[in-house]
Structures are given as structure tokens and as C-alpha cells.
Amino acid sequence: MRVIRLEWGVTILAEYVNQELNDKLSTHFPSELENFIFNDLKAIYDPDFHEVQENLNANEEKLQKYLGTYFPRSFTEINLIFSELFCNTYIKSIFDKNEIFILDIGSGTGGNLLGLLWSMKDLYENFEHKDIYIISVDGNNKALDIQEVLINKFFPINVDLHVEKSKIWYDNIYYNLDFLLDNCQFKFDVIMVVKFVNEIYRKEYSNNEGMYKLLIETVSDYLSRDGLFILADVTDKIENNDDLYLPKIMNKEIVNYLNSTDAKLRPIIPLSCAFWYNSCTAKKENCFTQRKIPFKLNYSKNYNNNKNSRDLYKFNNLTYKVFAHKIAAEKILEKIERKKHYKIAEGKACIEGTYIYEWPISANKYPDAFSFCTFK
Numbered sequence: 001m002r003v004i005r006l007e008w009g010v011t012i013l014a015e016y017v018n019q020e021l022n023d024k025l026s027t028h029f030p031s032e033l034e035n036f037i038f039n040d041l042k043a044i045y046d047p048d049f050h051e052v053q054e055n056l057n058a059n060e061e062k063l064q065k066y067l068g069t070y071f072p073r074s075f076t077e078i079n080l081i082f083s084e085l086f087c088n089t090y091i092k093s094i095f096d097k098n099e100i101f102i103l104d105i106g107s108g109t110g111g112n113l114l115g116l117l118w119s120m121k122d123l124y125e126n127f128e129h130k131d132i133y134i135i136s137v138d139g140n141n142k143a144l145d146i147q148e149v150l151i152n153k154f155f156p157i158n159v160d161l162h163v164e165k166s167k168i169w170y171d172n173i174y175y176n177l178d179f180l181l182d183n184c185q186f187k188f189d190v191i192m193v194v195k196f197v198n199e200i201y202r203k204e205y206s207n208n209e210g211m212y213k214l215l216i217e218t219v220s221d222y223l224s225r226d227g228l229f230i231l232a233d234v235t236d237k238i239e240n241n242d243d244l245y246l247p248k249i250m251n252k253e254i255v256n257y258l259n260s261t262d263a264k265l266r267p268i269i270p271l272s273c274a275f276w277y278n279s280c281t282a283k284k285e286n287c288f289t290q291r292k293i294p295f296k297l298n299y300s301k302n303y304n305n306n307k308n309s310r311d312l313y314k315f316n317n318l319t320y321k322v323f324a325h326k327i328a329a330e331k332i333l334e335k336i337e338r339k340k341h342y343k344i345a346e347g348k349a350c351i352e353g354t355y356i357y358e359w360p361i362s363a364n365k366y367p368d369a370f371s372f373c374t375f376k
């Protein structure tokens with residue numbers, strides 16, 4: 001295996017990687033979805049596209065590039081995360097019911113929403129008998145229009161999507177969500193915030209610092225008793241300062257939240273955070289958690305004209321945590337065997353709450369902190 005170049009959070013592997021192994025490890029981006037975004041929505045695959053860090057004001061052309069380049073990543077990441085969460089028998093049983101409520105904040109063109117719906121469709125035979133109600137919030141109207149087209153195309157029968165255009169910042173999130181969700185007679189089974197905070201931090205970190213913590217505090221009131229909250233982000237730094245890597249910022253803010261007396265949620269993934277959140281030392285140790293998620297794009301005409309058209313297999317780097325209410329978390333974790341160490345990033349480990357960052361690979365032999373089950 002040979003690494004040939006790096007792009008936004010992504011390592012591309014040389015074309016002659018072991019196909020069979022990669023096929024086993026990778027999450028596939030469905031070809032019918034790929035064909036629709038390229039043929040009907042005119043998506044553009046452009047791995048040299050660097051303006052991806054700001055999508056709030058993205059115009060049509062920028063959204064076409066986002067769709068062709070980054071949408072498949074969000075799809076495959078969340079698809080894999082949920083497929084793995086559903087390995088847990090308690091979680092699987094929670095979603096056995098016939099009505100499911102989902103809230104997505106910073107939902108954009110819908111990559112992570114479709115990834116979640118696809119994993120449910122693949123797992124539950126009675127998927128089409130489930131009534132799925134979604135509230136989807138983003139500040140970009142054009143992105144929401146695309147999301148509506150995609151959901152209506154691929155989930156026309158049982159998904160009821162309500163998009164809400166709203167610009168959210170540190171000083172208005174509480175009020176805005178209260179306003180948007182005030183009339184809801186239900187709480188949400190899944191709340192997702194995927195690759196949203198990085199954009200806010202890159203734009204104005206000083207005015208929005210504390211956003212991860214405020215988000216978890218705010219959404220905890222809207223999460224159902226057995227619901228899951230997924231907080232995910234890219235793993236690069238927001239400024240030229242090693243303390244400002246997004247995983248480090250997320251870990252510090254979340255540890256702060258978990259140490260507060262009114263914290264209602266606790267982590268269930270990564271397993272290191274799940275088991276040792278009480279004794280976690282991330283605050284002073286700058287803990288860096290990152291998962292490499294392999295995915296496969298179809299080798300189709302959509303990529304042929306591009307000079308990177310033969311880069312079939314890719315890895316995306318993501319930092320994420322999954323939370324549940326404390327009683328539900330205990331049930332979810334009940335049958336999971338607690339190990340002494342977990343791998344939390346390449347070459348990095350958590351040992352009973354203490355961050356170990358010896359480089360290069362000593363931690364790689366430890367069990368993966370991000371998964372209840374082994375890699376697909």
C-alpha cells in the first residue's frame with residue numbers, strides 16, 4: 001500500500017492497493033445514488049476543490065462540487081457508524097419501533113441523513129413500514145433544496161422531511177432551536193451534528209468558542225429517553241496552532257460538559273470515553289481522537305475525466321462521539337467487555353482515561369475505541 005497524496009482530511013491510496021482487502025474494509029457509496037447525483041444533479045468530482053471549508057454561502061457551482069466530492073464521504077461515514085451502532089442489540093431494539101424522529105443540525109445537502117436512512121433500510125426488513133419524521137436545519141437554502149430532492153427521490157414513501165433554514169451561532173442556538181422545536185410533541189431518537197462546528201469555528205472561533213459544549217447541553221433536552229446524539233467533525237486545525245485541532249477542542253469542551261453537575265448525557269462511543277469519562281484527563285492532555293474510515297467510490301464514468309479517476313479506495317478522517325442519556329448508556333454498554341486500553345487514533349491510545357500518544361504504532365494493536373463490532 002502506498003500513500004500518494006493528502007487532501008482535506010483524506011488520504012488517497014495508490015491504485016494498486018489490495019482490492020480484495022479494501023473491498024472488505026470499505027463502505028460502498030451506492031451506485032444508484034452516485035448516478036443520480038452526477039446525472040441529474042450535475043455533481044462535479046473535484047478532489048482539488050479547497051473551498052470546502054465554507055459552505056454556508058455556497059452557490060450552485062460550489063454545491064455541485066460538494067455533492068460530487070464530499071457528500072459521498074459524509075454518506076459513507078455515517079452509514080458505517082450506524083451499521084456498527086446497530087450491532088448493539090439494545091440499540092437495534094430501540095429502532096425496532098414504527099415511528100422514528102430525527103433532528104439534523106447543519107445538514108447541508110443531506111449526506112449524513114441519507115447515510116443514516118440507507119443503513120436503516122439495509123437493516124430493517126420492515127423499513128418501509130416505519131414512519132420517519134425528520135427536522136433538518138441549515139443556513140444554506142440551496143443546499144436544503146438539493147437535500148429535499150434527494151430524500152424525495154430515494155425515500156419517497158415513509159420519510160417526512162421538514163427543512164428549516166436557520167443561521168445558528170453560539171449566541172442564538174438556544175433561542176433558535178427553542179423557536180424551531182417549540183411545537184414538537186415528541187423528542188428525537190437521533191440527533192446529528194456532522195461537520196458543522198468546524199465551519200463556525202473557522203469563521204469566528206473567538207465569538208463561538210464553547211459551541212460543542214453548548215450544542216450537547218442544548219440538544220440533551222430534545223433527545224428521547226433512548227435516543228442517540230452523534231457529534232462528528234473533520235480533524236484538521238482551524239488555525240495555525242496545534243492546540244486548535246478540532247478533535248482536541250471537541251475533547252476539551254466535552255470533558256468540561258461531562259464534569260458539570262447538570263450533564264444529562266454520557267458517551268457510548270468511543271469506548272474509552274464511555275468507560276472512563278469520569279476520570280478522563282483530556283482537559284490537560286490535549287487528547288486527539290480520530291478514526292480512519294475507508295470507503296469506496298464506484299469506478300464509473302463520473303470520475304473518468306479527472307486525473308484522479310483511478311483513486312477508487314479512500315480513507316476519510318473523522319472525529320466523533322455518540323452520546324445517550326445515562327440510563328440508556330448503561331443498558332447499551334452492559335454487555336460490552338471493558339478492555340484495559342483502546343486505540344483512539346493512529347498510534348494513540350487511551351489507557352483507563354489517560355491519553356498515550358507514543359508515535360508511531362504502539363497503540364495500533366489495541367482494540368478500536370470506535371466500534372462495538374469488528375470492521376465490516
Ligand SMILES: C[S@@+](CC[C@H](N)C(=O)[O-])C[C@H]1O[C@@H](n2cnc3c(N)ncnc32)[C@H](O)[C@@H]1O
Nearest residue numbers: 055056074106107108111138139140167168199
Ligand atoms: C461541511 S457541511 C456538512 C453538511 C452535512 N452535515 C454533511 O456532512 O454533508 C456544513 C454545513 O453547515 C452549514 N452551516 C455552516 N455555518 C452555519 C451556520 N452558522 N448556521 C447554519 N448552518 C451553517 C453549511 O451551510 C453547510 O451545509
